[in-house]
Amino acid sequence: MASTNTAKAFVEFERVQKSYDGETLVVKDLNLSIGKGEFLTMLGPSGSGKTTCLMMLAGFETATHGEIRLDGKEINNIPPHKRGIGMVFQNYALFPHMTVAENLAFPLEVRKIGKSEREKKIARALDMVQMGDFGGRRPAQLSGGQQQRIALARALVFEPELVLMDEPLGALDKQLRETLQFEITKLAHDLGITVVYVTHDQTEALTMSDRVAVFDDGRIQQLAAPDELYERPQNSFVAQFIGENNTLDGRIKELTGTTCVVELESGEEIDAVPVNVSNVGDRTLVSIRPERVEINPDLGPTAHTLNAEVLEFIYMGDVFRTRLRVAGRDDFIVKTRNRADQVRLTPGQKVKIGWLPEDCRALDA
Amino acid sequence: MSNTGPDAITGPTPDNAIRQADIAEKEAAGGDAAHAGPVLAADGTPLKQSLNRALRRQKLRALALIAPLLVFILVTFIAPIADMLFRSVENEIVEETLPRTIKVLEDWDGQGVPGEPAFEALAYDLMIAAELKNHTRLGSRLNYETTGVSSLFRKSGRRVDDIGEVYADQFIALDPAWEEPATWIALMAAPGWSAGEGEIPAAFEMRDGVAEVLPRTADMYGAFADVIRTEDEESVADEEPWNIVYEALYRDLSENPEAAIAFDGENAARLAAAAEAVPGFETTTMSEIFIDIDKDWGSNNTWGTIEAFSSRYTSGYFLASADYQLTPDGIERQPEDQQIYGLLFQRTLFMSMTIMISCVLLGYPVAFLLSNLPMRTSNLLMILVLLPFWTSLLVRTSAWKVLLQQQGVINDILVWIGLVADDNRLELINNQTGTIIAMTHILLPFMILPLYSVMKTIPPSYVRAAKSLGATDWTAFWRVYFPQSVPGIGAGCILVFILSIGYYITPELVGGTTGTFISNRIAYHISSSLNWGLAAALGTILLAVVLVLYWIYDRIVGIDNVSLG
Numbered sequence: 002m003a004s005t006n007t008a009k010a011f012v013e014f015e016r017v018q019k020s021y022d023g024e025t026l027v028v029k030d031l032n033l034s035i036g037k038g039e040f041l042t043m044l045g046p047s048g049s050g051k052t053t054c055l056m057m058l059a060g061f062e063t064a065t066h067g068e069i070r071l072d073g074k075e076i077n078n079i080p081p082h083k084r085g086i087g088m089v090f091q092n093y094a095l096f097p098h099m100t101v102a103e104n105l106a107f108p109l110e111v112r113k114i115g116k117s118e119r120e121k122k123i124a125r126a127l128d129m130v131q132m133g134d135f136g137g138r139r140p141a142q143l144s145g146g147q148q149q150r151i152a153l154a155r156a157l158v159f160e161p162e163l164v165l166m167d168e169p170l171g172a173l174d175k176q177l178r179e180t181l182q183f184e185i186t187k188l189a190h191d192l193g194i195t196v197v198y199v200t201h202d203q204t205e206a207l208t209m210s211d212r213v214a215v216f217d218d219g220r221i222q223q224l225a226a227p228d229e230l231y232e233r234p235q236n237s238f239v240a241q242f243i244g245e246n247n248t249l250d251g252r253i254k255e256l257t258g259t260t261c262v263v264e265l266e267s268g269e270e271i272d273a274v275p276v277n278v279s280n281v282g283d284r285t286l287v288s289i290r291p292e293r294v295e296i297n298p299d300l301g302p303t304a305h306t307l308n309a310e311v312l313e314f315i316y317m318g319d320v321f322r323t324r325l326r327v328a329g330r331d332d333f334i335v336k337t338r339n340r341a342d343q344v345r346l347t348p349g350q351k352v353k354i355g356w357l358p359e360d361c362r363a364l365d366a
Numbered sequence: 367m368s369n370t371g372p373d374a375i376t377g378p379t380p381d382n383a384i385r386q387a388d389i390a391e392k393e394a395a396g397g398d399a400a401h402a403g404p405v406l407a408a409d410g411t412p413l414k415q416s417l418n419r420a421l422r423r424q425k426l427r428a429l430a431l432i433a434p435l436l437v438f439i440l441v442t443f444i445a446p447i448a449d450m451l452f453r454s455v456e457n458e459i460v461e462e463t464l465p466r467t468i469k470v471l472e473d474w475d476g477q478g479v480p481g482e483p484a485f486e487a488l489a490y491d492l493m494i495a496a497e498l499k500n501h502t503r504l505g506s507r508l509n510y511e512t513t514g515v516s517s518l519f520r521k522s523g524r525r526v527d528d529i530g531e532v533y534a535d536q537f538i539a540l541d542p543a544w545e546e547p548a549t550w551i552a553l554m555a556a557p558g559w560s561a562g563e564g565e566i567p568a569a570f571e572m573r574d575g576v577a578e579v580l581p582r583t584a585d586m587y588g589a590f591a592d593v594i595r596t597e598d599e600e601s602v603a604d605e606e607p608w609n610i611v612y613e614a615l616y617r618d619l620s621e622n623p624e625a626a627i628a629f630d631g632e633n634a635a636r637l638a639a640a641a642e643a644v645p646g647f648e649t650t651t652m653s654e655i656f657i658d659i660d661k662d663w664g665s666n667n668t669w670g671t672i673e674a675f676s677s678r679y680t681s682g683y684f685l686a687s688a689d690y691q692l693t694p695d696g697i698e699r700q701p702e703d704q705q706i707y708g709l710l711f712q713r714t715l716f717m718s719m720t721i722m723i724s725c726v727l728l729g730y731p732v733a734f735l736l737s738n739l740p741m742r743t744s745n746l747l748m749i750l751v752l753l754p755f756w757t758s759l760l761v762r763t764s765a766w767k768v769l770l771q772q773q774g775v776i777n778d779i780l781v782w783i784g785l786v787a788d789d790n791r792l793e794l795i796n797n798q799t800g801t802i803i804a805m806t807h808i809l810l811p812f813m814i815l816p817l818y819s820v821m822k823t824i825p826p827s828y829v830r831a832a833k834s835l836g837a838t839d840w841t842a843f844w845r846v847y848f849p850q851s852v853p854g855i856g857a858g859c860i861l862v863f864i865l866s867i868g869y870y871i872t873p874e875l876v877g878g879t880t881g882t883f884i885s886n887r888i889a890y891h892i893s894s895s896l897n898w899g900l901a902a903a904l905g906t907i908l909l910a911v912v913l914v915l916y917w918i919y920d921r922i923v924g925i926d927n928v929s930l931g
Contacts, residue, residue, distance in 0.1 A: 059830075059834055060833075060834075061830055061833075080833075080839075081830070081833040081834055082833045082834070082835075082836050082837055082838055082839075082842075083836075084834075085836070086834060087834065087835075088830075088831065088834035088835075090827045090830070090831055091827075092825060092827055094825070094827040094828050094830070094831035096828060096831075096832075096846055096850075097850065098849045098850060107832070107835055107837070107845070107846075108835035108836050108837075111835065111836045111837045111838075111841055112836055155835065156834075156835075159835065159836065165834075
C-alpha cells in the first residue's frame with residue numbers, strides 16, 4: 002500500500018530545512034511525499050525534528066529553506082488559517098470558555114456556515130466520536146479521553162482533507178490510548194482523510210500507520226510500512242528504536258551479495274544479511290530480534306551457532322524472557338512462547354543458540 | 367450519557383466523580399434512613415467528634431501562628447477604621463458641654479428665642495465650660511453647621527465671668543461675710559467636711575438637703591468646687607465663689623424665701639436676712655445680658671442650631687457630605703455655591719474610571735508582549751515595568767510636573783514641531799488632565815502585573831488551534847485569547863480603580879483645583895479644618911461606594927473571574 006500511495010503525492014516536503022537560531026539545523030534536508038488518504042506517522046525521540054516538521058506543515062513555523070506543497074500548491078507563504086488543515090494538539094487545546102458545541106461551532110462560524118447546517122455538522126461530528134450527548138458541557142467537565150474525542154471532532158467538523166495530530170494520546174492511560182488508537186485509524190479510513198501523526202510511542206506508530214517515518218537528528222532514517230520497518234530496519238538506529246533488539250559487534254569476514262559472515266569479537270562466526278555494509282573488514286553491528294532466536298537449534302550442519310550461558314529466566318505469562326551471555330555481552334535477550342513443550346532454562350545452564358541467516362542483519366556500526 | 371464510549375466503563379474520570387458525588391449527596395439527603403446513626407470511631411465516640419478533637423491541635427497551632435498578625439491588624443487597622451466610622455455619627459460634645467441648656471430646650475417649640483430659663487441654663491453651662499475651656503471646642507463644632515457660632519462662644523466665654531456680678535456686689539453690701547469662702551463652706555459643705563491639708567484638696571461633699579431648698583446654688587457651687595479642685599488644684603476654702611453662684615443664690619431665694627428653715631445657727635440667720643433683702647435687689651434678666659454680649663443670642667438660628675445638634679448621634683455629617691444640611695426647619699439642600707461634595711464624588715468616580723480605562727488600553731498590549739516574548743527579553747521589559755515601583759512616588763509625580771507644565775518639555779516639543787502655537791500652550795497640569803496622566807502612569811504596573819500573570823498561563827496552543835481551525839489572527843485573538851485574559855483585566859481594573867479612588871498625593875500635587883479627588887477633601891478636613899466627623903462621613907461614603915461597585919462588579923463579571931496569577 003505504501004508504494005501505491007506515494008505515486009500521487011498529496012503532501013510534499015522538498016529539500017526542507019529548518020533552523021531556529023541560524024547555527025544548527027533542526028530539520029536537515031527533508032524530502033517526503035504523502036499520498037492522499039494515507040496515514041503517515043512521524044516517529045522519533047524528542048528533539049528529532051518531527052514536531053517541527055508538523056508545525057511547518059500546519060504553518061506555525063516557516064521553513065528556512067525548501068518547499069512544502071499541499072495538493073500540488075506551494076503553501077510556504079500561506080498563513081495557517083487559510084491552509085484548511087485540521088489539527089489535534091497534545092493538550093487538546095479545547096477553548097475552556099466555550100461549551101463543547103461552541104468549540105465545534107468555531108471553525109464553522111469562521112467559515113460563515115449557516116446556523117442550521119452548522120448544527121447538523123456538529124451533531125454528526127459528535128456522533129462520530131460517540132459524544133453526542135456532551136454538546137452542552139464545558140471542556141473542564143470532561144475526562145481526558147472525552148476531551149481528546151472532542152478535540153478530534155473539532156478537527157474533523159469542517160471536513161478538512163488533511164488532519165495533523167501532535168502526540169494526541171500522550172496524556173492518556175494505556176487502556177484508553179489503545180481504544181482511541183483503534184478509533185482514530187478507523188475514522189481516518191472511513192472518512193478517507195490524510196493523517197500526519199506525530200508520536201514518540203513506537204507501538205502507536207506501528208499499530209496505526211500505513212507508513213512510518215522514523216526521525217532522528219533532523220533526518221528521516223527510514224520511511225516504510227510498519228512490518229518492513231520492524232523486520233527489515235535499514236540502519237542500527239531504526240533497529241534499536243523500533244521494538245526490542247539484540248546487537249553484537251563484529252567485522253565482515255566474507256561478503257557474497259545477499260549473505261555475509263560476521264566474525265564477532267569473541268572470534269565466533271555468524272551468518273547475516275548485509276544491509277548497509279559494503280566491504281570485507283568493515284565494522285558492523287549485527288541485529289537480531291529476541292523472538293527470532295532459537296535455543297539449541299536444528300538448522301542443519303553448516304549453520305553457525307553461538308555458545309551461550311543462561312543468566313536469568315523471567316516468566317512473563319505469555320512469553321518467557323531469558324537473558325544470556327553471548328560473545329562477551331550480558332544483555333542478549335531471547336523470547337520464547339509459553340508452550341506446553343517449551344523448555345524452561347535455569348541460570349548457569351550452557352546452551353547453543355542460532356537463527357535463520359535472513360533474520361540477522363548486519364548494519365552500520 | 368452515552369455508554370458506548372470507553373470512558374463509560376471504568377476509570378476515575380470527572381464524570382465518575384460527579385456520579386459518585388451525586389450518589390453521596392442522595393445518601394446524605396436520605397439522612398438516617400440510609401445509616402442507622404452517625405458513623406462511630408473505633409473507640410465508640412462519634413467520628414465527627416473524634417475528627418474535631420484530632421484537628422483541634424492543628425487549628426490552635428495555626429491560630430497561634432497568625433495571632434501576631436491578627437492582633438497587629440486589629441489594633442492598627444480594624445480598630446482605627448471602626449473608630450473613624452463611629453466619628454461620622456458621634457456628637458456627644460453638645461450634650462456634654464451644655465447639659466442644662468439642652469434639658470431646658472427640650473420643651474422649646476423652636477419659635478423665636480427660648481425663654482429666660484434657657485438663657486439661665488446657658489449661663490451656668492457656659493460658665494463651667496469656660497472654666498474647663500470646653501466652650502471653644504463646642505464653638506468650632508457648631509461652627510461647621512452655622513457660621514459665626516465659634517466666635518459667639520469665644521466672646522461669650524470671655525464675658526461669662528461677669529454674669530452675676532451685680533448680685534455678688536449686693537450680697538456683699540448686705541453682709542460682707544458673703545465674700546468669705548468660709549461662709550460658703552459653712553453653708554454648703556457637709557458638716558465636718560474640710561478641704562484637708564494635703565497637696566490635692568479632698569473632694570467636696572455637699573450638705574444634705576441643700577439641693578432641695580437651693581437647687582441652683584447647690585448645682586453651681588458644687589460645679590465651682592469641682593472645677594477649683596480638679597482644674598486649678600486649689601482648695602475651695604481659699605476661693606471666693608464665681609459671680610454666677612451669687613446669681614444662683616438670688617434666684618433660689620427669690621423663688622423660695624423660706625429656704626433658711628433648712629439650716630440652723632449662723633447660716634440660717636444669714637440666709638434669712640438675705641432672703642428678706644432679695645426682693646429689693648437691683649435685677650437683670652439673663653437674656654438681656656447675653657443679647658448684650660452678642661446679638662446673635664437673640665437669633666432663632668443660633669438656638670435652633672444648638673437644639674438641632676443636641677442629640678448624642680447626628681446625621682449632620684452625612685447630610686453635609688451629600689450637600690445637605692440639618693437646619694432648625696429640617697433637612698435642606700446646601701446653598702448652590704456650597705455644594706461641593708456631590709461634584710467631588712462624581713469627579714472622583716469619573717476620573718478613576720478614566721484612569722482605569724487608560725490603564726487597560728496601555729497595559730494590555732504591554733502585558734501581551736511580556737507574556738509572549740522569550741524569557742530574556744521579557745525579563746528586561748519587566749524591569750522597565752517595575753522601575754516606577756522602585757522610584758519614590760514624589761519623585762515620579764514631580765517629574766510629571768516638570769514634563770507637563772506650560773514651559774515644560776512636552777509643551778516645548780509640541781511647539782517645536784509646530785502642533786501647538788507658542789502663545790497657546792496646552793494646560794496639561796494643575797487640572798484633570800494632569801491628574802489622569804500622572805496617575806495612569808503611577809498605577810499602570812498594577813494593571814500590567816495581574817494581566818501578565820494571567821496571560822502567562824494561557825498556552826499558545828489555544829491560539830494555534832484557533833488558527834488551524836480557520837480563524838484569522840484577529841478572530842483567534844478576540845474569540846479565544848481575549849476571553850481567557852478577562853480575569854486578568856478584572857483583577858487589574860479592581861486594583862487600579864480602588865487604588866485611584868482613594869488616591870491623595872498625586873492629585874494634591876498635580877491636580878490643581880479641578881483635578882482633586884474626594885480624598886484630598888478628606889485630608890483637608892483631617893489635618894486643616896479638623897472637622898473629623900465630616901472627614902469620617904466622607905470616608906464612610908467612599909468605602910460604601912467602593913463596596914457597592916465591588917458588589918456590582920461581582921454580579922456582572924463574577925469575582926471568581928478575577929485572578930492575580
